[in-house]
Amino acid sequence: MNMIEINDKEFRKISSLVYDRFGINLTEKKKALVRGRLNKLILSLDFSSFSEYFDYVTKDSSGQKILDMVDKISTNHSYFFREKDHFTYLSETVLPAICNSPRADNDKKIRIWCAGCANGQEAYTLAIVLREFFGDRNSQLKPAILATDISVTALKNAIEGYYTEEGLSGVPKNLQQKYFNMNKDGSGTAKKELKDMILFKRLNFMNQNFPFKNKFDIVFCRNVMIYFDNETKDQLVTKFHRYMLDKSWLFIGHSETLGRSNNDFTYIKPSTYLRVGSVSR
Numbered sequence: 001m002n003m004i005e006i007n008d009k010e011f012r013k014i015s016s017l018v019y020d021r022f023g024i025n026l027t028e029k030k031k032a033l034v035r036g037r038l039n040k041l042i043l044s045l046d047f048s049s050f051s052e053y054f055d056y057v058t059k060d061s062s063g064q065k066i067l068d069m070v071d072k073i074s075t076n077h078s079y080f081f082r083e084k085d086h087f088t089y090l091s092e093t094v095l096p097a098i099c100n101s102p103r104a105d106n107d108k109k110i111r112i113w114c115a116g117c118a119n120g121q122e123a124y125t126l127a128i129v130l131r132e133f134f135g136d137r138n139s140q141l142k143p144a145i146l147a148t149d150i151s152v153t154a155l156k157n158a159i160e161g162y163y164t165e166e167g168l169s170g171v172p173k174n175l176q177q178k179y180f181n182m183n184k185d186g187s188g189t190a191k192k193e194l195k196d197m198i199l200f201k202r203l204n205f206m207n208q209n210f211p212f213k214n215k216f217d218i219v220f221c222r223n224v225m226i227y228f229d230n231e232t233k234d235q236l237v238t239k240f241h242r243y244m245l246d247k248s249w250l251f252i253g254h255s256e257t258l259g260r261s262n263n264d265f266t267y268i269k270p271s272t273y274l275r276v277g278s279v280s281r
């Protein structure tokens with residue numbers, strides 16, 4: 001395949017656009033990655049330079065072309081039961097605490113936001129963990145998962161819920177049988193009972209406000225903020241605070257931190273925080 005060159009100016013224009021619209025921080029080191037990921041798309045559109053492609057994207061008033069672009073640029077890598085200790089902590093500590101709190105009597109829903117859900121593995125893992133926890137429990141609480149991402153392709157895959165044998169390798173065999181319609185080749189599709197627990201929606205973290213009516217008990221935003229700079233990360237964490245209940249849990253990726261000066265969240269253990277302060281900014 002032909003490789004189209006990208007010069008410094010073109011890279012700067014594209015990286016500024018992606019940063020402004022999606023918060024993704026494409027440093028100089030990502031130049032080869034951007035070139036590689038956009039090349040096929042640009043060739044398929046019959047453009048011969050990144051400048052032509054940039055003009056095409058920025059002149060599109062529907063906003064669709066820029067979504068196609070971020071679709072190619074964003075990293076959607078994920079897998080089932082990633083950073084497993086979060087799920088253990090969820091079922092051993094967080095869910096019992098919510099069930100024993102006064103809220104369990106007042107509100108009948110546990111709301112979980114899987115923020116940056118990629119191809120769905122994290123949201124389905126959450127649904128499995130919740131099903132396993134609530135299975136035989138005579139609970140009034142109904143768990144509901146909102147799973148969001150900016151990538152249209154990733155969301156399509158997530159809604160389809162189909163995973164290859166390798167993709168499902170993180171799911172223990174007994175849970176594969178229980179929660180997936182399995183094929184002979186080891187691949188499988190998430191069963192309706194899991195799908196019914198999750199609402200997949202497109203959402204850009206850079207929006208000023210999010211369209212949520214109710215606040216969340218738990219937010220998972222893992223391996224997303226590594227792509228953001230500190231300013232963008234702090235702004236997003238402030239928004240999370242706004243949409244979370246007091247004393248609700250925030251899980252971030254193991255390689256991420258909230259920063260020491262954050263007064264909105266108390267550190268519980270690595271990559272696990274409790275929202276504090278009842279007033280939100």
Ligand SMILES: C[S@@+](CC[C@H](N)C(=O)[O-])C[C@H]1O[C@@H](n2cnc3c(N)ncnc32)[C@H](O)[C@@H]1O
Binds near residue numbers: 074
């Ligand atoms: C590496 S995946 C993380 C998937 C999953 N949370 C995990 O830990 O396995 C990061 C996801 O963040 C999404 N993302 C990046 N920037 C975003 C933005 N501005 N708004 C919404 N989602 C975004 C990407 O599309 C990608 O699917």
